[in-house]
Amino acid sequence: DARVTQTPRHKVTEMGQEVTLRCKPISGHDYLFWYRQTMMRGLELLIYFNNNVPIDDSGMPEDRFSAKMPNASFSTLKIQPSEPRDSAVYFCASTDRTNEKLFFGSGTQLSVL
Amino acid sequence: DQQVKQNSPSLSVQEGRISILNCDYTNSMFDYFLWYKKYPAEGPTFLISISSIKDKNEDGRFTVFLNKSAKHLSLHIVPSQPGDSAVYFCAAPPINSGGSNYKLTFGKGTLLTVNP
Secondary structure (H helix, E strand, O other): OOOOEEEOOEEEEOOOOOEEEEEEOOOOOOEEEEEEEEOOOEEEEEEEEEOOEEEEOOOOOOOOEEEEEEEOOEEEEEEOOOOHHHOEEEEEEEEOOOOOOOEEOOOEEEEEO | OOOEEOOOOEEEEEOOOOEEEEEEEOOOOOOEEEEEEEOOOOOOEEEEEEEOOOOEEEEOOEEEEEEOOOOEEEEEEOOOOHHHOEEEEEEEOOOOOOOOOOOOEEOOOEEEEEEO
16 A cells, blocks of 8 residues: 555544554555654654664653554554543654655544543 | 754745745754645645755755755745645754654644635
């Protein structure tokens, strides 16, 4: 598939609930990134994987956040428990070694009430 | 501490005129820069890039200028079209990454509105 697919597109949940965001990278891409966009901080990198292995998770805000990539075609970002300040748009992106650019999904708009 | 700064949150121009979007950076060791464009409800898409060995890169209506001494880059769109209305982000990869775009640092973006 020639695009990054993210589900769900929108998620509204209550504080304290677990949230799982999903991403399917472009086939053949071996790098996967999770970004978060907020008004205050803009686009910030949370974590990225290479060949399904987490390389840098220094952007993950706290232990409530976790990310996995069980295989080359699927990744999840989980927030447990969620808090109102987690409300943001979460983007997944993928690329490979030959590309100078990232390919972003359409994002998941998360609202934690 | 933002290493890549876009100080203008928004810009409005008339169709046909030039749009100039600005970006400043704090680390003189950055050697590669990218611009991404984002429409509402979509993810950012790559637009144009420039290496620090150049001071200009052009692609159709889009030109990026790099002023290393001022640690400033700008994106020029000429002529501007209503379809250019979007948020524009400048970004830089880590120093000495060989142009690798991994772990990009993004500015906060500038919303460009091109009025018909």
